[in-house]
Amino acid sequence: MSYKENNNIMKVSILSKLEALQERYKEIELLLSDANVIANQKYFKILSREYVQLNDIITHFSAWQELQKNIATVKLLIADPEVSEIADEELKDLLKKNESIEHQIQLLLLPKDSEDEYPCFIEIRAGTGGNEAAIFVGDLFRMYSRYAEERSWNVDILNVSEGEQGGYKEIIAKINGNGAYGRLKFESGGHRVQRVPETESQGRIHTSACTVAVIPELPEADLPEINMSDLKIDTFRSSGAGGQHVNTTDSAIRVTHIPTGIVVECQDERSQHKNKAKAIKVLSNRIYAIEKAKRQAQKASQRRNLLGSGDRSDRIRTYNFPQSRVTDHRINLTIYQLDEIMNGRLDNIIKPILQEHKADQLFEYEQ
Structure with missing residues (x-):
């Protein structure tokens, strides 16, 4: 040349x-x-x-x-x-x-998202698939916990609802570590699993799903103000992991934000007041995330957006156990390293997604 x-x-x-x-x-x-x-x-x-x-x-x-x-x-x-x-x-x-x-x-x-450096909340919920979906929620939570451990981040469980045959119907945790949100924000969406459940006697492959939501933990000054009159607060007895006062005290808290219908539960602390404070903080961050998603949707172009619509029903990834395959549908990435991924080696997927995101930003920057 x-x-x-x-x-x-x-x-x-x-x-x-x-x-x-x-x-x-x-x-x-x-x-x-x-x-x-x-x-x-x-x-x-x-x-x-x-x-x-x-x-x-x-x-x-x-x-x-x-x-x-x-x-x-x-x-x-x-x-x-x-x-x-x-x-x-x-x-x-x-x-x-x-x-x-x-x-x-x-x-x-390229413009940097100031929220990338924040810790984050991660919420994982079972979708279609019954008990198998709940078991997979447990598998995903273990995967994210091991990833956090590799990066020297702390994971604090805020609320759990256990599955009937293992795993969780829902689990909410806070990941404490600089840059946690920036690394995990593209995990939000629908995660699908294809495998033979332990409860399946015929050896047939089932497809189950769960949803993941990753929300940045904002500084107190940046959180939207919540009118306490808009909140319905209930107490109940702690149960499951973290509920050490089972059938002893009504220390668990359920906060409902009446205008939006958002419900947050917290039961990891023995103190009702601490659980209430944590639940309201999670609620504030969740309201902020919803408002931000609406703003992004209004500004969105016709081009592909790696973050998707922000809707948890967006299917972003499939974990196929018989083929030891993981596919991220947003960037058409397929790798045959399922065991490594489930053991927390998530950078094998996260790095290509972040690179694709930078490529998208660069395309917009050059226009």
């Missing part, structure tokens, strides 16, 4: 943005060495955070600027018959590096 065939120049709009960010980076660098700024710890921390956030993109941009100088120098050498052949080969290598670094810069410029 001749340099003439690949001599793209970075868009002026992108270049202007990068130059502005570079100036800001230098400005922060000076401010961070100012004694008055250092004395103001709150302001110093804010600037330090911004400096760290800019560091990666400015490092890439500086490398790109140096590369442009090298490309210009080599182009001049091509006119010299004695070194033109060598110069042409070197230019090809430089242009490949240029293409790669420009792609990296574009990715770094």
Whole structure:
């Protein structure tokens, strides 16, 4: 490939943005060495955070600027018959590096979802399939718990409703860890399992389903205000996992948000007041998630949206046990590593989904 065939120049709009960010980076660098700024710890921390956030993109941009100088120098050498052949080969290598670094810069410029860094709530519910669906809810919860363990995240169970033959009709947990929502947000939707249930005497393959909802845990200041008069609060006796006061105290709480009909139960704490506070917090985050989904639906284009409609009935993934196959229907990905996936090696699916999401963002950014 001749340099003439690949001599793209970075868009002026992108270049202007990068130059502005570079100036800001230098400005922060000076401010961070100012004694008055250092004395103001709150302001110093804010600037330090911004400096760290800019560091990666400015490092890439500086490398790109140096590369442009090298490309210009080599182009001049091509006119010299004695070194033109060598110069042409070197230019090809430089242009490949240029293409790669420009792609990296574009990715770094993509807007970041501030919610990605938050912890999250994960809600898993049995759908069609009866007892087998409840058993699969238990399998999925174990899968997410092992994934969380690999990433040194803590998992706190907030509420469970146990299945008659194992697993859970419903389980709600909080995953405490920086970046938990960003890694798991694409897990929301319908999950389908195809296998022979333990209760099946004829050896027939059954198809069952459950739904997963992943909701970011927002800071208190960002949560929507809830009018307490809109809430119906009931108490009941704890049962199942986490309910250590079974038949002892009415410590479990059920909160119903009358305007939306959303119901949240919490029974993991011995204190009724703590369960009430946790239930209301989950409720607030769930209301926020519903409002956000509505806003996204209004802005959605006709193009494919990796997050789907936000409806839990969206079938996003199938787990086929006889074939040891997992298929993610949104990105047409099929891998034959079912055992690894169920044991928490979820990055085998999560990474390709995140890459596809970035590709979608990049497509929109370039339009």
